[in-house]
Amino acid sequence: MxxxxxxxxxFLALCLxxxxxxxxxxxxxxxxxxxxxxxxITPTTSTASSHQTTTTIRLGLHTAxxxxxxxxxxxxIHLDPTGPEVAHATAQNWERLTDLIATADTFGHKxxxxxxxxxxxxxxxxxxxxxxxxxxxxxxxxxxxxHHTCGHASPDGYRDIKxxxxxxxxxxxxxxxxxxxxxxxxxxxxxxxxxxxQGPNTDGLYRAAEWQPGVDLATGIMxxxxxxxxxxxxxxxxxxxxxxxxxxAGQVTQYSVAELGxxxxxxxxxxxxxxxxxxxxxxxxxxxVTAGDHAQAAVNLGVVFHAREYAATPRNEPSDDYRTDxxxxxxxxxxxxxxxxxxxxxxxxxxxxxxxx
Ligand SMILES: [Zn+2]
Ligand SMILES: [Zn+2]
Numbered sequence: 336m337x338x339x340x341x342x343x344x345x346f347l348a349l350c351l352x353x354x355x356x357x358x359x360x361x362x363x364x365x366x367x368x369x370x371x372x373x374x375x376i377t378p379t380t381s382t383a384s385s386h387q388t389t390t391t392i393r394l395g396l397h398t399a400x401x402x403x404x405x406x407x408x409x410x411x412i413h414l415d416p417t418g419p420e421v422a423h424a425t426a427q428n429w430e431r432l433t434d435l436i437a438t439a440d441t442f443g444h445k446x447x448x449x450x451x452x453x454x455x456x457x458x459x460x461x462x463x464x465x466x467x468x469x470x471x472x473x474x475x476x477x478x479x480x481x482h483h484t485c486g487h488a489s490p491d492g493y494r495d496i497k498x499x500x501x502x503x504x505x506x507x508x509x510x511x512x513x514x515x516x517x518x519x520x521x522x523x524x525x526x527x528x529x530x531x532x533q534g535p536n537t538d539g540l541y542r543a544a545e546w547q548p549g550v551d552l553a554t555g556i557m558x559x560x561x562x563x564x565x566x567x568x569x570x571x572x573x574x575x576x577x578x579x580x581x582x583x584a585g586q587v588t589q590y591s592v593a594e595l596g597x598x599x600x601x602x603x604x605x606x607x608x609x610x611x612x613x614x615x616x617x618x619x620x621x622x623x624v625t626a627g628d629h630a631q632a633a634v635n636l637g638v639v640f641h642a643r644e645y646a647a648t649p650r651n652e653p654s655d656d657y658r659t660d661x662x663x664x665x666x667x668x669x670x671x672x673x674x675x676x677x678x679x680x681x682x683x684x685x686x687x688x689x690x691x692x
Pocket of ligand 2: 562563564567570629
């Protein structure tokens with residue numbers, strides 16, 4: 336296998352040092368023998384720049400990194416609602432999602448697809464899309480719910496709290512939006528929706544007033560779901576949150592919801608906004624959980640981006656050399672595969688050790 340990492344030279348040096356230590360702290364004696372008996376990583380090219388080098392790393396059959404025994408990754412895909420200014424649920428973005436899932440399938444990754452009601456309409460309008468969604472879920476990808484609260488920069492207008500909603504016209508209760516995604520799943524013979532991402536949770540208001548009965552899993556921001564080390568970007572530890580609820584039945588009901596963190600990748604409109612959530616940081620933390628000081632710890636990795644970002648949008652980001660966002664996202668998906676980090680659904684991670692008991 337051939338894997339091209341395009342990251343600054345200084346960081347690469349750190350990777351090589353850490354990788355060289357992998358054999359001694361290995362979890363699997365068989366793999367350890369293989370690693371120490373052959374050259375693990377062979378930099379083949381290095382341009383003579385003092386600031387940045389582009390280095391090709393070859394990983395052969397005998398050079399598999401240690402199998403992480405405790406770590407699984409979750410890749411969440413937001414299928415954003417249409418907001419006051421941008422239509423996200425479009426045929427073009429559906430095609431991008433289709434391409435993204437095809438790539439994920441080549442790696443065996445199982446994605447967590449968090450769908451807004453506008454995307455449910457998009458699917459319901461087309462039998463081809465319905466069949467595709469059925470196939471994806473039956474093949475192990477997970478379908479969940481997504482909603483932009485009135486605290487979001489681009490809210491979808493569904494609301495149970497009568498706050499300012501940034502230009503979004505009222506469209507009904509959040510329960511109505513959820514019902515559209517749940518009804519689609521039911522019509523297609525798919526499992527009940529059990530996971531959601533509804534946010535942001537400005538001032539702690541929205542999740543306490545707009546959460547859905549029966550949904551006991553969630554994805555959330557890293558700051559709420561760290562492993563106790565605030566310096567990570569992608570390493571997360573599930574927690575049991577108790578501040579989710581609503582008053583749909585006329586009285587306040589609260590739920591315990593198992594939540595897993597994720598970091599917004601530096602891609603698309605978030606390239607600059609999330610500049611630190613980059614491939615170099617992800618690589619560094621993967622090494623930490625496979626061969627570094629977290630190799631024995633039970634932690635997870637969480638990443639989120641949007642289906643619309645899986646496109647040949649020109650890219651010019653100082654922390655990597657990928658020319659398009661799609662190439663960059665391919666490298667992210669490939670990195671998990673090369674490092675043998677299983678990419679599974681949020682449900683699978685949270686079910687493994689449900690923090691709510
Ligand atoms: Zn979103
Ligand atoms: Zn940690």
